[in-house]
Amino acid sequence: MARKLKQLYLVQRPPIKSENTKLAFTHSMASQTAEIYLEDGEEVIPTLAMVGDGVYNVVTGQQLMKHYGLNSNENHAQMALLIDLKVLVCKEDLEARGISADRLADGSALGADMTIEVVPFSEIQKEIESHDQILCF
Amino acid sequence: MGKLTIGVFSSLVGGTTLDFSVRLAKAAKDKGHDVYFWTSGNATMLSKTGQRAFKDYSYLAKICEELAGQGVEFVACEACAEARGYHKEDTFSVFKRHSMDWYLAKCCQSDKILHIGGE
Numbered sequence: 001m002a003r004k005l006k007q008l009y010l011v012q013r014p015p016i017k018s019e020n021t022k023l024a025f026t027h028s029m030a031s032q033t034a035e036i037y038l039e040d041g042e043e044v045i046p047t048l049a050m051v052g053d054g055v056y057n058v059v060t061g062q063q064l065m066k067h068y069g070l071n072s073n074e075n076h077a078q079m080a081l082l083i084d085l086k087v088l089v090c091k092e093d094l095e096a097r098g099i100s101a102d103r104l105a106d107g108s109a110l111g112a113d114m115t116i117e118v119v120p121f122s123e124i125q126k127e128i129e130s131h132d133q134i135l136c137f
Numbered sequence: 138m139g140k141l142t143i144g145v146f147s148s149l150v151g152g153t154t155l156d157f158s159v160r161l162a163k164a165a166k167d168k169g170h171d172v173y174f175w176t177s178g179n180a181t182m183l184s185k186t187g188q189r190a191f192k193d194y195s196y197l198a199k200i201c202e203e204l205a206g207q208g209v210e211f212v213a214c215e216a217c218a219e220a221r222g223y224h225k226e227d228t229f230s231v232f233k234r235h236s237m238d239w240y241l242a243k244c245c246q247s248d249k250i251l252h253i254g255g256e
Contacts (some may be wrong), residue, residue, distance in 0.1 A: 135252045
């Protein structure tokens with residue numbers, strides 16, 4: 001049966017400290033190639049939402065490549081934007097941490113048309129209600 | 138009967154989340170459901186061949202073999218496994234290896250998904 005599946009990747013943890021947040025990005029971006037396993041009419045539509053300490057994942061200036069030779073979650077966020085994934089960040093959680101919107105990852109240098117959307121938590125709640133599946137990382 | 142996909146990210150050793158997940162798969166299979174079992178991140182440790190039973194550490198190889206014999210499909214994230222040095226020749230016989238898109242597709246095709254996070 002044809003099905004368009006809406007998945008919300010709810011990221012609550014900070015980057016670097018564990019692998020989980022990286023897996024949120026890589027799994028959501030795998031939606032681009034999931035069609036090789038899907039039937040006609042089936043589709044996976046992911047949305048990424050950063051809440052709590054998860055907002056640190058999309059702060060710009062991460063130096064993981066410089067210090068460890070590894071892709072940062074800022075890089076992954078840029079790639080997610082490049083492939084037109086919706087990336088949301090909780091406004092209240094940014095403010096609580098003193099992070100301004102101009103410090104968020106930007107994929108335009110890679111050619112991304114999408115930008116990170118700063119939204120109040122009430123909007124993220126609506127996303128939670130409107131998605132078929134919620135995957136917490 | 139329904140289709141259930143279980144995605145697990147926790148390691149075999151260091152906690153009992155994988156123990157719980159495998160027993161959950163058994164309970165679902167015993168009820169007659171189709172079960173797909175995805176391991177990613179540290180959970181790919183379960184796909185490593187040569188696991189040995191000790192009383193102080195989780196040992197799930199035997200129950201995985203039994204469940205695979207009943208049709209449960211065990212799959213490890215190939216990139217997560219390779220990153221840990223678990224290569225194709227190191228893979229436990231009941232496991233297949235795929236990229237993450239396999240998991241997303243199974244999420245789409247299943248009636249229920251249980252996504253069980255990692256450390």
